Amino acid sequence: MDRIHAVNRERIEWCCAEQGMAPGELAGVLDMSADRWEAFWTDEAGLTFNQLRKLAEHFGRGVLFFLEAGPVAAEQVHTPQFRTLAQQKPELSQRLRLLIERVERQRALFLSLREDLDDALWSPFEAPELPAGNVAAAARATRLWLELGEGKNDFESYRKAVEAKGILVFRTNGYNGPWQIAKESPVAGFALYDPQCPVIVVKKMASDAPQAFTLMHELAHVLLHKASWIDDEADLRSTQGREQEANLFAGLVLVPDHFLASISDADRPDDVAGFNEWLKPQRNAWGVSAEVILRRLLAVGRLPQATYQAYRAWSLEAGNNMKDEGGTRKYRHREPKHIFGDRYVRTVLNSLSARRITLSKASGYLDGLKIADVHELERHYAGA
Template identity: 50%
Template structure:
């Protein structure tokens, strides 16, 4: 069996430290024994091609990265956006760190292909002029900037944001390289970029949760012009940038004109009946009851006592059973659900214009099989 003699052990060691992983975790994920990994670090073991490929996948690097004889150039190995997020939450798991880098690479692919095909019809990101200290004013301008109507769901919200030159990715529901584990508190993150920001939203059972995460992350991009990562505590924070993004999201999703449609006179006395009371508005606006109640609280139409009582009642409900991700009968549609329509269309246009090969297109689209890729082309042509 062919073995690679030129693996640089210093680069393997650097990757272990950078990812915060130990030899045991690396062995478990790659199938290379602890003993052989230890020998590899000492320069006494030469992995097979398959072993090196698994090692490269585990660390999110290319095979060529480990064949370079030089030391790792610390400066420039991570982007400003990545370092910004890591400074906020240095305890991020290795898998989340790898996911952030993977999203950055997809964004770079998109920007590069967009230049190559000279697709002028694709929207460019130009942020609206807002006063970041005036959150209500900013929310009103952004809602007009996005051309939002009065009836929405996550898909229409996503399309509106994408129409302004921002990529919106949503994690897969099934286990894979694009999944945020169901047990993880991370709900999403935003990567600020002057030419093409990216928002990544964790797939949730209720799309109203995804919609709030989407606009919370948009708040960080528009108000703060920073990369950010958010967990469950962030989306209920009452302080600093998190509070501003929460307020921004609530005002974009439920502006005053819509909030005025909610009738106080028929509000139930029991908080357990609030969901039924708000159901028609939740469905039309694609938001949760809590978003509407928070807005009512902010304008003085709901007491803090009733708001807290509703949240307490919700916390005592049995958690909804998450689905397992379903079957993958429509595998060819998954890249569009995951990366959004603009990304997929740029890849397919590049393929059609012979700017990239079929294999590269497959790689860019979550390693879609060739048969599924052709189905995706037909599907995109019909929608």
């Protein structure tokens, strides 16, 4: 079997350093014996194409990346947004790094599509003018900007409102795959700031309510801080710095002060186990968790800190006993809608229908969806 000898070992070392692994560990990845790996590493032997392909897939790179001469220029491989997230969380797993890069590639694909569109299909992002140093006023202005009404809302309605302002909102999959944030990962979401087309990524969770809070938390980083950011679940409860601002902003956008008037303190159960039922009408109407509402009541002095902490302890224990079913690929043709959002998918399908893009290009914009599944997705949107 022919072997490729022009493999750039310096680039392999760079990738290993990024992933925090020793080059020798790749022998197992490539199904090579220690002796064969040593022969390759000392330049006595090359790699087969299949081994090179496995190497590329492991690091999320193209095959040609390892055949190019010279060292890696990190600033060319990683965008400033990626480097910002990596600096914030140096312990990011390789899997999460690959997801961030995947999101960036998808954004680049969409921007290339947008060049041929008019504003009727996708309006460009224009950040609102928000008052500086006043999170409450900024939240009120953002509700008006998003055109959030007083009626019922849920994660999808919040998502559509944000998308309507030219911001991409991706939600990861619940099952194992390239678009999943692993269940064991503490990361809840991240934002990639860009003055033309920001992207917010929300982790798929067992229920929609915490996803709505994550979405608005990341929106705060985009609008208030104009920065790329990555957040663990603990950051969504932080009381310090920019995380505190983002949490306050998210709570006020989702549950403004006047919403709290519909909650009766007199009806509050003595047992915190009854709080979810007590707040059920508000939870259903606002698309938020009981904890978000309780934090708002705490902030305005209508709930003792000890009571809130008791609910938190009960909620964590109850949450640990919840079964997360993950997800299924039964409806593969609907995956792009779940991941990239309704507006993104409609933009691609409208462009296809208007013959601005080919069926092959539409497949690429929709995460490599098979042609048959693209047609099935069209029928889904047509209600057939």
